[in-house]
Amino acid sequence: MAEEFKIDDTIDITDVVCPTTFVKAKVALEELEEGQILSIRLNDGEPVQNVPRSIKEEGHEILKLDDNQDGTFTLIVKKVGD
Amino acid sequence: MATDYATLKKGGWMRQKQKNNFSLRVRVVGGNLTATQLAKIAEVADKYGEGYAHLTSRQSVEIPFIKLENVEDVKAALAEGGVEPGVCGPRVRTITACQGEAVCPSGCIDTYALAKELDDRYFARELPHKFKFGVTGCQNNCLKAEENDVGIKGAIKVKWLEDKCIGCGLCAKTCRKGAIKVENKKVIFDESQCNFCGRCYKSCPTDAWEDTHGYIVSFGGLFGNNINKGETIIPFIEDKQKLLDICDAAITFFAENANPGERFKYTIDRIGRDVFAKKITEVYNG
Ligand code: HEM
Ligand code: SF4
Ligand code: SF4
Ligand code: SF4
Secondary structure (H helix, E strand, O other): OOOOOOOOEEEEOOOOOOOHHHHHHHHHHHOOOOOOEEEEEEEOOHHHHHHHHHHHHOOOEEEEEEEOOOOEEEEEEEOOOO | OOOOHHHHHHOOEEEOOOOOEEEEEEOOEOOEOOHHHHHHHHHHHHHHOOOOOEEOOOOOEEEEEEEHHHHHHHHHHHHHOOOOEOOOOOEEOOOEEOOHHHOOOOOOOOHHHHHHHHHHHHOOOEOOOOEOEEEEOOOOOOOOHHHOOEEEEEEEEEEEOHHHOOOOOHHHHHOOOOOEEEEOOEEEEOHHHOOOOOHHHHHOOOOOEEEEEEEEEEEOOEEOOOEEOOEOOOOOEOOHHHHHHHHHHHHHHHHHHOOOOOOHHHHHHHHOHHHHHHHHHHHHHO
16 A cells, blocks of 8 residues: 555545544644655544644645555545645 | 604514514515624613514514514614615515525535525515515425515526536436436436436536536425415526516516415416416516
């Protein structure tokens, strides 16, 4: 999975619910440098329908979303801006 | 002062069961009132009413228990706060609206701006019977468009942009109509299932849907003694001027054909649904 991207950091937000999901992802992105790549594991349902769009609206680039076939997804995000 | 009941009724003064008492309906557009207007309504309710206001089922505000002898004073007081009396009787009534695109994340159109435009164009126009417009921002239909004589619903027509798509599958997950399948990272879009809700466009993390904002209109809704869901006769309307032309055509059809005291739905039924549909379709295609 995600072999074409060099992952700089990985977080798991399957242990929290909206809106904490987005907050956790946002904090992790803040710690990265511009151009670095974050891998986020998130739950099906509300998180997967809201978090990618919210991250995009923050200005970051969504590279990929994979269905892990276990009720979770892996979202690959490139940090844009500081 | 001589009492002109006809003028009172036209001006939103609802005669109460208590003699010489009126519940004054104020003019509201799209469900919004400014803080200044609200403060003035509160002041008048305290001074001339019984210290409360009633929120009506169609987004207006009424101040009950205004005494006949105070009508002119109340009008003058309200005018200071930019509050006008509303209407009742056989006319175009309060134009209702949800908060729409300006505030609501689901909104597809600026409902308030449209309500204001319809209000400027039609409010209080004299007709054979009451006539209601309602504007709702999207398919969630918080404002219940189809219970109005003319109901307007915000909509988004979408087109998939293959070069921007990363095949994530989110659009297919958010679509409630089963119009999208993602197979091998490619979107298969069945336009015939689409209800123009815009959820795919809103959920896509890479802006891979082109969005054209527009309107879906229903005609002949009723929600009183008789209940009828307004019917959508024509497809997605892209252009606002076209929408206004269609509203003009509907209201003209009603003005020219309705018997006194007959609601739009029954005029359409009596004259013929196909006659009306033909007229509206001509404007749509014109
Ligand atoms: C301006 C942005 C937002 C608005 C206007 C909004 C509006 C609402 C409204 C009106 C409800 C109540 C629905 C109901 O009564 O059933 C609700 C519930 C909820 N929203 Fe939001 N929301 C926003 C953003 C978000 C975000 C970003 C998240 C998470 C990522 C979120 C998560 C939730 C959750 C979990 C509920 C359910 C709460 C419960 O049922 O106890 N919302 N939202
Ligand atoms: S109808 Fe749509 S736009 Fe209007 S308030 Fe409801 S969800 Fe928001
Ligand atoms: S606009 Fe709504 S119904 Fe149409 S494809 Fe998108 S999500 Fe599905
Ligand atoms: S949500 Fe956007 S990126 Fe994802 S599959 Fe649909 S169109 Fe492609």
